[in-house]
Amino acid sequence: MSTTEVAKPSAVLPVLEDYAAIVGEPEINELRELARRLAGRRVKMVNSTAVGGGVAEILNRLVPLMEEVNVPTRWEVITGGEKFFHITKAFHNALHGAPYDGAADWFETFLATNEENRRRMRFDEDFIVIHDPQPVALIAERNSGPHRWVWRCHIDLSYPNAQVWDFLKPWVDRYDASLFSSPQFTRGLRIPQYLFFPNIDPLADKNRALDPEFVRNVLEQFHLDPTRPILTQISRFDRLKDPVGVIRAYRLVKKYEDCQLVLAGGSATDDPEGAAVLAEVEQAAADDPDIHILNLPPWSHLQINALQRGSTIVIQKSLREGFGLTVSEALWKKKPVVASAVGGIPSQVIHKLTGMLVHSVEGTAYQIRFLLANPSFARILGENGHQHVKEHFLLTQNLKRYLVLFLVLLQGD
Amino acid sequence: MLHLTGRTAFATRDKPFHGEDGPISSTMTALLEAKRADQPFQFMAASYLIRIGAEPVETLGELAKSLRSCPQASIFYHTFQSLEAHHYTSFSSDFAQWALSACSEAALAEQLAIVDLREIVSLEDLRGILADIVSDYLKEHPQAADRRAFEAFYFCEAREVTVSSGSPAWTLTELAEGIRHLGHQSLHYHFINSRLRLQLRTNDFSFWIEHSLDHPWLAARLNRIDFYNNTLDELRQGILDVLEPPESR
Numbered sequence: 001m002s003t004t005e006v007a008k009p010s011a012v013l014p015v016l017e018d019y020a021a022i023v024g025e026p027e028i029n030e031l032r033e034l035a036r037r038l039a040g041r042r043v044k045m046v047n048s049t050a051v052g053g054g055v056a057e058i059l060n061r062l063v064p065l066m067e068e069v070n071v072p073t074r075w076e077v078i079t080g081g082e083k084f085f086h087i088t089k090a091f092h093n094a095l096h097g098a099p100y101d102g103a104a105d106w107f108e109t110f111l112a113t114n115e116e117n118r119r120r121m122r123f124d125e126d127f128i129v130i131h132d133p134q135p136v137a138l139i140a141e142r143n144s145g146p147h148r149w150v151w152r153c154h155i156d157l158s159y160p161n162a163q164v165w166d167f168l169k170p171w172v173d174r175y176d177a178s179l180f181s182s183p184q185f186t187r188g189l190r191i192p193q194y195l196f197f198p199n200i201d202p203l204a205d206k207n208r209a210l211d212p213e214f215v216r217n218v219l220e221q222f223h224l225d226p227t228r229p230i231l232t233q234i235s236r237f238d239r240l241k242d243p244v245g246v247i248r249a250y251r252l253v254k255k256y257e258d259c260q261l262v263l264a265g266g267s268a269t270d271d272p273e274g275a276a277v278l279a280e281v282e283q284a285a286a287d288d289p290d291i292h293i294l295n296l297p298p299w300s301h302l303q304i305n306a307l308q309r310g311s312t313i314v315i316q317k318s319l320r321e322g323f324g325l326t327v328s329e330a331l332w333k334k335k336p337v338v339a340s341a342v343g344g345i346p347s348q349v350i351h352k353l354t355g356m357l358v359h360s361v362e363g364t365a366y367q368i369r370f371l372l373a374n375p376s377f378a379r380i381l382g383e384n385g386h387q388h389v390k391e392h393f394l395l396t397q398n399l400k401r402y403l404v405l406f407l408v409l410l411q412g413d
Numbered sequence: 414m415l416h417l418t419g420r421t422a423f424a425t426r427d428k429p430f431h432g433e434d435g436p437i438s439s440t441m442t443a444l445l446e447a448k449r450a451d452q453p454f455q456f457m458a459a460s461y462l463i464r465i466g467a468e469p470v471e472t473l474g475e476l477a478k479s480l481r482s483c484p485q486a487s488i489f490y491h492t493f494q495s496l497e498a499h500h501y502t503s504f505s506s507d508f509a510q511w512a513l514s515a516c517s518e519a520a521l522a523e524q525l526a527i528v529d530l531r532e533i534v535s536l537e538d539l540r541g542i543l544a545d546i547v548s549d550y551l552k553e554h555p556q557a558a559d560r561r562a563f564e565a566f567y568f569c570e571a572r573e574v575t576v577s578s579g580s581p582a583w584t585l586t587e588l589a590e591g592i593r594h595l596g597h598q599s600l601h602y603h604f605i606n607s608r609l610r611l612q613l614r615t616n617d618f619s620f621w622i623e624h625s626l627d628h629p630w631l632a633a634r635l636n637r638i639d640f641y642n643n644t645l646d647e648l649r650q651g652i653l654d655v656l657e658p659p660e661s662r
Contacts, residue, residue: 026596030458033576180465183567188467195463195569346564351514387644391597404460408572 035069094161218306252365331385453581459602469565474558486570
């Protein structure tokens with residue numbers, strides 16, 4: 001049987017009532033009641049891309065649900081030339097702590113592009129949520145009207161490059177509130193800083209329940225043996241995800257356990273370094289038939305879902321990380337997770353309670369061996385992890401946070 | 414909307430209900446069935462937005478100092494509120510979790526975790542207890558005071574938004590049905606947060622049962638449920654087991 005005969009990509013977006021089976025009818029009722037209190041107030045979301053990336057993925061699902069609960073929400077994407085996005089990529093890396101070597105006119109170009117977008121767009125909604133640094137200077141539009149401006153930062157700002165942050169901070173300070181994915185990502189701003197976890201959609205193809213037969217078929221499709229332990233890391237081929245480190249950890253485990261390793265990532269074509277990293281990974285794997293390097297196209301959500309569900313342990317051995325939602329994806333599937341204590345991962349993996357946090361290649365191998373030797377403990381981690389995700393990292397929780405945020409802003413925090 | 418099915422939890426009971434002091438008579442049971450409250454219980458849907466403080470602490474010495482000066486709302490958030498956030502963990506206090514996971518001070522974590530919130534009626538009392546625990550520990554273990562934690566502790570506080578939810582309950586049966594359909598945060602709001610909100614050693618359900626239904630023994634029995642060692646779903650079941658004893662179903 002072909003895999004597509006058992007599970008097909010979802011053609012229709014779920015509606016709010018569909019989530020009741022997961023989070024319970026009371027939670028859905030509360031969402032509707034909170035939305036009713038907003039009495040039709042309108043929202044604008046602004047970011048820099050309509051497709052690709054975690055922000056667009058979240059907004060694609062969040063905006064229709066806000067509309068459904070009668071909170072009219074308009075999602076707009078800023079435009080900019082190649083140079084602007086080259087600059088904002090450099091900003092992004094610098095805010096994550098990388099060195100910054102921008103030209104003298106970059107700040108000016110950044111502001112000019114924001115100004116062009118400000119003139120093009122209208123801002124007459126009650127709440128304007130600006131996502132990430134690219135459109136941050138749209139706050140120049142703010143006047144003395146009743147509009148509330150919110151800056152949603154999806155980036156880990158714990159160790160930003162000072163030059164770039166010092167340039168952006170005066171713009172951020174003009175907002176009414178800021179939203180961060182982890183307390184550790186904040187910068188001690190004077191404006192209110194709120195905790196806003198990103199989320200996964202439990203009904204999306206990447207996370208929804210799958211027929212076990214489909215999972216088996218996918219494992220077979222990729223020549224994986226379901227009778228032996230399968231260790232999996234799902235990540236694009238990026239040095240910050242340390243795929244070569246994962247192979248080294250696997251080799252340490254392999255001395256004691258007859259296991260297999262899956263390194264499955266998205267297409268490398270949109271990342272200039274991706275092809276080089278993929279080559280490094282293939283070289284590190286050498287001719288080991290139990291290492292499966294899968295360079296999957298971006299529409300492989302069902303296959304990735306099946307690979308996670310078919311895995312014995314899911315690894316996320318990142319060196320740096322934003323939030324690392326692949327961890328929540330695995331926890332949602334009740335998988336024991338071994339993950340680095342970086343970025344937003346410790347919010348998801350509470351050591352020895354919802355997974356195992358590690359700090360090195362050797363530590364990764366050690367914890368994998370421990371979990372393989374203690375499957376009942378691994379099961380408990382998976383159950384706890386599922387519950388943790390259910391309470392904090394699902395789409396419905398994110399919707400609730402936005403509704404509560406808007407109500408708090410109306411009350412005046 | 415609440416779903417009140419009209420289920421009569423006590424109407425079909427043929428075994429005696431066990432009150433706080435043992436079995437109660439069939440006469441008493443009949444009284445319970447018939448009792449309609451003077452005032453209804455209004456369920457609330459509670460939701461929270463977490464505000465992150467601007468000044469993190471990185472050592473236990475800094476924690477001891479900040480515990481004496483941080484907002485009361487932060488004391489509340491990291492103790493009562495964290496019961497909801499980490500209800501499946503062994504240490505449900507954020508301070509205890511941090512002492513253990515970020516500072517590797519297991520003995521201190523244990524002392525912070527065992528503070529019984531059911532005995533607390535004042536946030537200032539709780540602040541003093543927690544600050545004293547950390548200060549006393551650091552007197553005995555001065556080398557731990559300035560050791561940098563694995564990760565910083567951020568004082569947070571919750572902004573609460575409540576909306577009335579569904580039909581009010583006039584009887585124990587209706588109360589049980591409402592509890593069955595409460596969301597997690599709302600259950601936490603009525604059973605745990607209520608203790609400090611009302612400056613009482615009780616919870617919203619027990620308060621209503623005692624004052625509007627005049628069943629103090631049932632109120633006390635409900636109030637004895639251990640909310641530390643249960644998930645919120647287990648807590649909900651524990652409450653329902655008291656209101657609708659299994660032998661009565």
